[in-house]
Amino acid sequence: MNKIKGMMLGGAMGMAIAGAALAQEETIKVGVLHSLSGTMAISETTLKDTMLMLIAEQNAKGGLLGKQLEAVVVDPASDWPLFAEKARELLTVSNVDVMFGCWTSVSRKSVLPVIEELNGLLFYPVQYEGEESSKNVFYTGAAPNQQAIPATDYFLEELGVEKFALLGTDYVYPRTTNNILESYLVSKGIAKEDIFVNYTPFGHSDWSKIVADVVALGADGKKVGVISTINGDANIGFYKELAAAGVSAEEIPVVAFSVGEEELSGLDTSNLVGHLAAWNYFQSADTPENAAFIEKWKAFAGPERVTNDPMEAHVIGFNMWVQAVEKAGTTDVDAVREAMYGLETPNLTGGIAKMLPNHHLTKPVLIGEIQADGQFDIISQTDPVPGDAWTDFLPESAVLESDWAELDCGMYNSETKTCVQIKSNY
Secondary structure: OHHHHHHHHHHHHHHHHHHHHHHHHOEEEEEEEOOOOOOOHHHHHHHHHHHHHHHHHHHHOOOEOOEEEEEEEEOOOOOHHHHHHHHHHHHHOOOOOEEEEOOOHHHHHHHHHHHHHHOOOEEEOOOOOOOOOOOOEEEOOOOHHHOHHHHHHHHHHOOOOOEEEEEEEOOHHHHHHHHHHHHHHHHOOOOHHHEEEEEEOOOOOOOHHHHHHHHHHHHHOOOEEEEEEOOOOHHHHHHHHHHHOOOOOOOOOEEEOOOOHHHHOOOOOOOOOOOEEEEOOOOOOOOHHHHHHHHHHHHHHOOOOOOOHHHHHHHHHHHHHHHHHHHHOOOOHHHHHHHHOOOEEEOOOOOEEEEOOOOEEEEOOEEEEEOOOOOEEEEEEOOOEEOOOOOOOOHHHHOEEEEOOOOOEEEEEOOOOEEOOOOOOO
16 A cells, blocks of 8 residues: 555656646746846846846736746846856756847857857847847847947037047947947048047046046137947046036037936936937837836836836837747747848837848937936937948948848858858857
């Protein structure tokens, strides 16, 4: 009798384990690859929370393909090599169907060889320097022609800026972006000697000499403007030094590409009022879609929480991924990728975002003026601009095209009519 009971108990346990395994298979796993500790946690934790909200919302609608979505959250801890390790863990241990994540370009480039080797799928939500097109990444943030170039045009055409200070933090995004902008400005007739370029390390605090150099640019009476790819806390010291030097936004305007609502939240913005930022979304966008999103976000995360541009990029990317899975009838990466091309979804600022064959979106370009409450007054908004993987303003890139739908190539040389196949190895 005891033997029979043992067999029955063992059988029940085996069925329970099998049932648990089956239940696990019955979820669609979504990897969330954002830093929850370290220097980038202040920005990336919000994106993790955004993904949890979107997944919960989709599950409340009945899930996807008859299954519930399961968030698998990891913490790469602002450690760039750890991003690669965590991506491999998500794909080989957790067996996720898709990943949403990364912030800095160096974290994305750390992940690239892993997802290309294992044929994973990453949605990357932050503005970046372009000059990249991976079959395994959909770039839902802005390329340079959707942020940096239009902001420069605004300085040239609307503000009459004649001399430019390109100030950036010393890493790949600012250096590549400023390289593009230097070439673009020269093509617009700005003399090289009227372009001042400077890089500082993360967390830089002594801005007195750099601000003095910027002010000195205007000694001949020409209008000076600052294009800022400064990241993180260094921005606060920079704006404070501008104010201490008696420089107003009217005299020397600054347009920033990495200062948004999250960075301004809870800070004294008195030194920043009147300066500008270029994004594809601001919380202050007055549309029904944005009002509904803000209401949902504050109900989910808390009334004090703000929204920002990379959050909208995750909303668009997630909604498109859901559409693609439904269209393909599977979460298979290759099938989903093919289903992505041409998909459209409303953005939060009015209009429609469309996924292009180069894995970039169409996005409107917005210029916002910083207000005392840490929000932005939108003073310029374009029609949707198609994102370019390769810039037209660097000779080596101008001949390259990205077309994964027809050419199955991210680096197609239009002159030689050949596909340059380069595996990522960062």
